Amino acid sequence: MLCLSIDTSPASRLQYSYASTIPLCFAPALHGSSMIRLENVSWRRSKKQNTQVLSDLSFSIPQGGFRWLLGPSGAGKSSLLSLLHLETLPTEGRMLLLGKPVSKAEKRAHFVRLRQRIGMVHQDYKLIPGLSVADNVALPLRLQKRPEDEIQDEIQAILKWVGLGERLNAPAASLSGGEQQRTAIARAIIHRPGLILADEPTNALEESQAHRLLDMFAELSDMGTTMVVATHNEALIRRLERPALYLERGRLVRDEGAAP
Ligand SMILES: Nc1ncnc2c1ncn2[C@@H]1O[C@H](COP(=O)(O)OP(=O)(O)OP(=O)(O)O)[C@@H](O)[C@H]1O
Numbered sequence: 212m213l214c215l216s217i218d219t220s221p222a223s224r225l226q227y228s229y230a231s232t233i234p235l236c237f238a239p240a241l242h243g244s245s246m247i248r249l250e251n252v253s254w255r256r257s258k259k260q261n262t263q264v265l266s267d268l269s270f271s272i273p274q275g276g277f278r279w280l281l282g283p284s285g286a287g288k289s290s291l292l293s294l295l296h297l298e299t300l301p302t303e304g305r306m307l308l309l310g311k312p313v314s315k316a317e318k319r320a321h322f323v324r325l326r327q328r329i330g331m332v333h334q335d336y337k338l339i340p341g342l343s344v345a346d347n348v349a350l351p352l353r354l355q356k357r358p359e360d361e362i363q364d365e366i367q368a369i370l371k372w373v374g375l376g377e378r379l380n381a382p383a384a385s386l387s388g389g390e391q392q393r394t395a396i397a398r399a400i401i402h403r404p405g406l407i408l409a410d411e412p413t414n415a416l417e418e419s420q421a422h423r424l425l426d427m428f429a430e431l432s433d434m435g436t437t438m439v440v441a442t443h444n445e446a447l448i449r450r451l452e453r454p455a456l457y458l459e460r461g462r463l464v465r466d467e468g469a470a471p
Pocket residue numbers: 256264282283284285286287288289290291
């Protein structure tokens with residue numbers, strides 16, 4: 212296992228209210244294989260109306276690759292992340308995710324298994340308001356039917372790590388925007404997914420928290436977790452120099468990760 216051991220002491224620049232070094236351990240992954248591949252993928256919101264959102268996208272990301280997903284508002288970034296999170300399927304073209312084919316021909320169980328290996332931070336967090344912070348974060352592990360004592364240990368470690376160790380039992384509906392975003396981040400990474408998708412994951416965070424999250428994303432990618440992160444935040448992009456996919460009006464206009 213490879214572990215991130217991130218100093219969370221109050222003396223660190225992150226100013227969290229607890230003092231320990233919490234390891235977050237991830238199974239090492241093999242680099243090199245194609246984790247995501249899209250070939251001429253298009254997506255229409257509705258078959259009846261002319262609602263083409265994504266057009267003729269072709270790109271690939273190797274395992275452990277990090278891609279910024281950039282483009283103006285309405286370019287299709289969230290829609291592409293929804294496709295990669297299997298919330299919807301391409302209307303045209305071929306898609307490979309986590310090295311597996313994605314098509315309407317596959318059985319539901321195939322998609323369930325694949326989705327369990329993906330972590331997603333939605334722009335609007337998508338927490339379940341009636342559940343506590345801990346129960347929201349536990350969802351991916353409960354879907355994997357992990358033993359409850361293990362789940363409790365994992366929840367405590369990860370919520371401390373995101374600075375919510377004291378808010379374990381708070382209802383999600385009572386959280387501030389930043390707390391909701393940190394809960395959503397904890398839920399996206401708690402099951403050590405092979406692919407993490409994040410839609411503006413820092414827009415409700417303080418600058419120091421955003422930097423800390425970014426440092427973690429960079430380390431996860433170095434360890435073999437594939438990451439696709441949509442943002443408008445220029446400062447973040449400057450802080451972590453990684454290739455970007457640029458979308459405009461649903462088309463891929465630049466792929467900095469493509470082989471020359
Ligand atoms: N629920 C919806 N119903 C109809 N059209 C939608 C819906 N959501 C998004 N769209 C349209 O789909 C297109 C792509 O939107 P999408 O949210 O994917 O863009 P985006 O690049 O993520 O934008 P932003 O940066 O503002 O989040 C836009 O033209 C948008 O108006």
